[in-house]
Amino acid sequence: MKNALSTLLFLQLAMTTFAQTEISGLVTDKSGNPISGANIYLEGTYDGASTVENGTFSFETSEQGTQTLVISALAYETHYEMGEVAYFKNLKIQLVEAINQLSGVTLSAGTFEAGDNSKVSVLKPLDIVTTAGAAGDFVAALQTLPGTTTVNEDGRLFVRGGSAEETQVFIDGLRVFQPFNATANNTPTRGRFSPFLFKGITFSTGGYSAEYGQALSSVLLLNTTDVPDQEKTDIQAMTVGAGLGHTEIWGDESLSINTQYINLAPYETLIPSTNGMRWNTPYESVAGEAVFRSKGDKSMFKLYTGFNHATLDIEQEDINFEDFVRFRLKNNNLYFNANYKYFFENNWTIFTGGSVSWDSNDIGLLDNTIVANETASHVKLKAKKMFNSRFTLNVGTELFNTNYEETFTTPDAFSFDSDFEDTLWAGYLEGDIFFNNDFALKLGGRVEHTSVLDEFTISPRLSLAYKSGTNSQFSLAYGDFYQNPLTTVLRYDQNLGLEKTSHYILNYQYLNNGKTFRAEAYYKDYDDLIKYNTELPQFNSLYTNLGSGYATGLDVFWRDNKSVENLDYWISYSYLDTERDFQNFQERATPNFAPNHSFSIVTKYWWNKLRSQVGVSYNYGSGRPYDNPNTPEFLAERTKSFNNLSVNWAYLIDQQKILYFSVNNVLGFNNVSNYQYANTPNANGVFDRRAITPPADSFFFVGFFWTISTDNKSNQLDNL
């Protein structure tokens, strides 16, 4: 016994003292430059060392036989050598650089991101809503980015010569069918969604991923927050209404709700809007949103729901009528979006979800009524596999269903019904390939089939990125995009084809320490656009796919939040040259919504002494085309240019109470968006006209925002 034990001890001692093997070598990168500070060790043991300045290492081990030597270094892929310990001598190890999402090349052509990922973000989420003139509407804030044009009487997104209908909005990858509040003509709308509930916004002005379709120009992707930071209650009292929000957290589950009541009546009583209109009942709405999240060990479930009920009754000037024309609207919108994500061990991620919306409009126009109901749904299943840091594969399939019905009734009880149903199926496959930190490629394709038109389409998508320097990169993107004809047309004619665009994009980007510069040149080729032979789409119009057009231009963006302390500003400029023949156009021309030059500057200054954030925004748009029937040319005249200077002031009464003032168009520029001409000439043979202007030149807003939270220091500044 004694012998055995001492033998054992001796053996172990012998092992430590006599059987030491030296392991040594040199670690370099691909070009042979030494890597210092790399960690080299035998797997499962403590035996190892770090490389010194010249990349060499050496250490002794008592391990024997076949072992795995691990070589790991920051910014490089971990390397493994297997073999006899005795052979681990004077090793020459070349490490391959790891693909670095932070400093490496990014596939970003056409995309603006606002999110927590600071590398690709051009705007942070709070920028989106602290912009003067935006008044908490994130869509208005996006209109300060290049590639968009200010169509102030509409409020939706017009991207690169495309109409507002060419942009689609998605929440957590699922389609939002009615992203904007219902409104009257010439009264700007707002996005339905409060920025409170989203953590990341990606705004693509072209060349976007194969995951998205049915948008000729642009997609706007919103992501709801995964896990809220803390429980809190937000109270808002505003000149136009009131709001209440609350977040509750139970372990891995949380619920955020946000409700808002808007009534323009008190404001309109004090400062009436008088530009060619009067309210019978000013805009009034009740809206509620809720997000429920449940986070598992490897999974995430989210349910988003939004409800909105809005009414308005307005009388507007019309050149063809002696009296003002009455328009009343009652809109109900209910939206659900549920999705589930699961992360598998082997780097597969599965996402499945569905969204459904019910939208109903009850519209009175003159003495006619229009009752329209739309039920739309989207289900999606997608999978992502990260084979390694260099190759990711995305694959998915989705189904959209739209059911639309409308009844038009005249006072003499004549009524006309129109409806359609479409089921659209799509599948896509896309790969992201990072050849190294300087060169990356995204290649994909999308297949769609639409039942209403019975047509198959295949859209290739390609995006390339090359990092030309430490802080700069070039990108190229190409893609084909298809979209169904609009509901306004489809309800009358279903023997049509899809509309199509091709995008060609060249992008340059420079990022350095708080400064961002982007320039993007593009060409868009439009084909198969819908044309009709009446003023507006009607049941008896003749429809064709014979329209076409192009849009080309240059977008420039500059942002700097470091050079001057407490000052953050960005400047956007867009040049747009576009012509198209579509809808009721007589010939190819530049549409009213496409001015040649758009410019905006947004500034924000944190005034520490006054505990205030002061913001100033200025927007400029060159004159917009309009058609003068007194001349033989079509859409040949231009309005005067558009100017808007807006200011806002957020004052922190204390950490949780904020007083907020904003004035839109503070200098009261009389902006004209278009002219309406009479249908028939007057006694002198001239068509009379009237200018289409915003309902009021300026808009004032005062709000009080109070946050009650457990930490006593959150506030709603981020959301103003």
Next chain:
Amino acid sequence: MKKLILLVALSITSLGWAQDQYTKGMSKALDLWGQQKINEASNLFERIAMAEEDNWIPYYYVAMVNTTASFDLKDEKQLTQQLERAKEFVDIAKRISPNNPELLVMEAMINTAWMAFDGATYGPMLSGKNVQLYNQALTLAPENPRVLFSKAEWDMGTARYFGKDTAPFCKDVGKAVELFATFGSEEPFYPSWGEDRAKQVWEQCKS
């Protein structure tokens, strides 16, 4: 019988051997850290962590070494690499030892390092998260002086930022100083930092 005794003896020796190796390794790593050999210390803690897969402590130290080395660092690339490594190791440690207040404090410290580097960018993003982490840690371990002190120091920093009085948090600092005198853990190399700093802040509170 003899065989059994041999087997028991063998396992005891190898256990003793392993323990000893761990103590030796950890001591050496702490020593390297003391000598400001940040990279070597981090590498050695990492080697130990990789060999001791069920022990959260070496993972904790990898995070600690990389985080403390990131304060006052101006190079964004290096800072990012170090803080991401710290976060990676804290995440693994949290899986090994869930609901561990020391790891929550560690995670909050990583966030604080980000905020110290660029408050305008990371402040709004991470300050709410830190409040949550400290509250969670306090619920789990109300008598842990490191938790109490770290939270108090964080609250003082926020109050200072908003130009408020820091005095209300002094009583927590005082309580932490008291608790530091008796607080300890059986676990070898259990975190033990904070007492000196707490005393320093306590002195400031009293003056």
